[in-house]
Amino acid sequence: MAGGNQFDAHNVTSLKRTEHTLPDVRAYRLSRVQEILQKNNCSAILLYDPVNIRYATDTSNMQIWTGRNPSRYVVVFADGRVVGWELHSCEHVWDGLDLDFELRSAVAWTFFSAGTEAERRADIWGAEIVDVMQRRAPGELRLAVDRLDPVGAAYFVKNGVTLLDGQAMMEMARTVKSAGELVLMNESLRACERGIERMRRELRPGITEQDLWANLHHENIKHGGEWIETRLLASGDRTNPWMHECSSRVLQQGELLAFDTDLVGPNGYCSDISRTWTVGDTRPSDEQRHLYEQAYSQIHFNMDLLRPGMSFREFTEKAWKIPEIYLKNRYSCVVHGIGMVDEYPSVAHQVDWDSGGYDGVFEPGMTLCVESYIGAEAGTQGVKLEQQVVLIESGCVPLTSCSFETDWL
Template structure:
């Protein structure tokens, strides 16, 4: 039995972080990437996605900016060596990272950096990539890539490089979390819980959705977090349908207030928790209570159902059946993986299986978010709930102690 399979719910939340924890996480994650390269018989992977770079190397540099402006990139080889092409004067982001590493200067060929010289800059970039392949893995032509613009893809293909789906490899690498990763994820979750507690203290009629949402950002940054991927907080009639981002709407007494944290917290790990309250902590109406009880039942039925070895298709087929009244406005999935961001897999509802479903198998060590949105088609309010869990041999263990409204049930 592995360590992750033997920890209980209390231990999951109380393991302490040490410097050795961070070192172990770095070694584990790089080993997972190398394992995927070997499974795919691929000598190297070129990473542009900043989340994948963070996972493989534990380095971070202006993640949101580099998502939009692909200007730093890393190549990981199956023998464990790493080449980093880093942004100008940013070599310091690699200080203290113990890797078999070569640092080079990045060649940026996006229009912002290159203007009308994009094509020639791309050729300079591509020639270096090809030369690295010839020097480091002579005779090999297979290269995995997670993200690459069309011009770069075309250049490498023209030089005989066969490109493989590196994003799939990275998703599979990130699938199983080590016990030490759970420690770091828990640090992110504790920061998210601070933000949720602060939102609840500050929630009152007369303030705007945006004012309330700012409290989560405050606690995230205060505790060393990084960014929040969405602005999913809605009140009153904006809770139905779901997916309204927060606005200048003023909270009214008795409104339902629902949110989804989607928070990239300390250590780069995501905290993805949804809860629904009433503004000014008013007693819920009968309709609000029905909506909440239904969403609560869906989340907890589907949590109890999850077991290692179960296929995604079986889980979808056996999952809680949404009443017809709420089916049209269902959430986009039953559950999804979670790690540094939303990750593989995304489990479709049975009604969506033929168009959106894909199969696989749940395994111990996966971290997941179990989802529910309950709101009637044409209705004026809805409830969003989501619980983040780790899957062990004995089933789901919640990773957050953020409470549900048990007295509403």
Template sequence: MAIDQLLDACSAIEPDGKEAILRDVRAYRLARVQEQLLKHEVPAVLLYDPVNIRYATDTSNMQVWAGRNPARYIVVFANGHIVAWEFHSSEHVWDGLNLDVELRSAISWTFFNAGQEAERRAEAWGADIVDVFRKHAPGERLLAVDRLDPYGAAYLHKHGIALRDGQVLMETARLIKSSGELVLIGESLRTCEMGVDRMRRELRPGMTENDLWAHLHYENIRHGGEWIETRLLASGDRTNPWMHECSSRVLRDGDLLAFDTDMVGPNGYCSDISRTWVVGDGRPTDEQRKLYEYAYSQVHFNMDLLRPGMTFREFSEKAWKIPDEFIKNRYCCLAHGIGMVDEYPSIAHQIDWESSGYDGRFEVGMTMCVESYIGAEGGSQGVKLEQQVVLTENGCVSLTDCSFETDWL
């Protein structure tokens, strides 16, 4: 399907069509995990990260809570068989999925769940894992793991299982999006755009940052979205430096207002765009317009530059040059992958390359966020912009129609 057809399809999904898309996406994602297992010559991967579990199985159970309470986990084998240890009385989250899955009851050894019995519980957990591994991968020793607490790692090592990094396997699997995934990402973005539009309509002096931020959450939840990863909304002098989370500060006429959606919407896909507005009906000041024009130029120059086949280092070297006065407060990366959440890769600025850069190559089907923050060191305001794109054979294409303030330029 051509990219323009995909973008059209993103705008409205009929229920019957949605089910067909979900079936295709589930099969594609599981096959991507199997492909990585075979490529790395690892027979299975143990997953605790709820986003990785969602990617491999499309099951979701208290995602934010499960992210810090390791209470459900799965093992995916290279042949596609899945053993899932589900949280107490939650087997129903697997209903309706056409998966080769064996369900068991999860064992948790966190202090919250196990107290002083943590080590004993970890041994019961480990015996279960070893039993499953020996049954479905006889004679094998390697097991990939995305995250694991010390007691568990020690038990598996003691019983002859060598652990490998499962994050590299899963991040690589998640890298290339199918056409069906792009449709689901589009549905999340349409929800995000409705939230942003609602914020724009409701924005007025006298309300608080928290009041305004609630409108994005409202639209996300009522359209079947899930959570918002951050609270990055700031106004006035809180826009510089970036990374102030929203507060009870009252918006004042003429303030700059900047935000980053970081919204995990319908189907578990993230919508990650940033915009900056001015509060009230007046025109922005010359200083505000100058900051905005720099940020707009950075995002769009780098979007025009970005294309498949280019290496991460080449992109970093050729990217828009940030004026000296804004270098200190630069955003943490030039661009980053996006899917269910922020994903590999994260592209370092050239000035940061030696300390945090790594190379790779952009490919067709990658979805990325192109970033900018412009705010002078010691300045009183700043502008945050970010655009979500997909890489096609001819370059990158925006996945959102959420408008920029082009009349400020």
């Protein structure tokens, strides 16, 4: 594959962008899509998810808006050819791409775009896609789709197209990163770290959670980043349970402040880092220090455990055991994949395995986030930590230099 995915602990941390990085990454990612299509005996995939379109073609156009409004779409064929249906006056987003592609005008048929004409326009939309498939892959009407409204799916079924689960295919294609992708991910992480550093400088009693969170957005946009998926920053008693988004609450001296960046930065890659501090940079209380020690232990025990070739089930069975007092408020997974956004896999806790677990195997080149939340049921504070890593043959390597509060341990 273009770009390769052989790393060691040294070159993971020293990878730098060259003039070949972006072309190599584009070629690698397209080759991954081709391989998954060929593996599933599928001639083409229809993509609406803006992250999947970015992965396959490296085109990006109003990602949040098009994520809500299915108005641009792409068909990628197993031989690498691409047909893109683009928004009005937006052809420029395809400039400079070394792709075998054809560009057309998108046909939007959601109620917002088409009103009561939605079904008629969907017929026009579907007929054009079927025609493209018949001309480029005659006799092979097997189409993978990542997301599609009921009217569109009904059109394809009525016209003899066999639909396959394209989202599953794209998740698997995106799983293993090339060396070039790590370069681009590192650039996103550096932008995120600048935002974290700015938040740390601005952290003081009297500032609101929202004021503090705005510093992360500032640095992301300043350095060419794109958006932040959540607003997960909480202080004081809002740190327990986890999952409170930032508010107008005023920070108080000595209380805990925790956050989860979920930041889509430069190049469209996600930087997912969680840290917990004290407001005013005060010495933590005994309870705060104990919570932190538990979360730190969970993160690092599980990082030491991770190995390529290990199954998800084996990992979760051997993972750090959460003390009973913190079990109810545990984080939603032990480890999850990360790339342009949160990706496959999401590895369940052992206690959740029967209801929400699924098996698979960790592979070299996977980028992952190792998670912890420690907060007692009915407690008044909690600690959130998360470390982004890449799997290499010997284990995992952290991708961020963002420090932990090791003097609390």
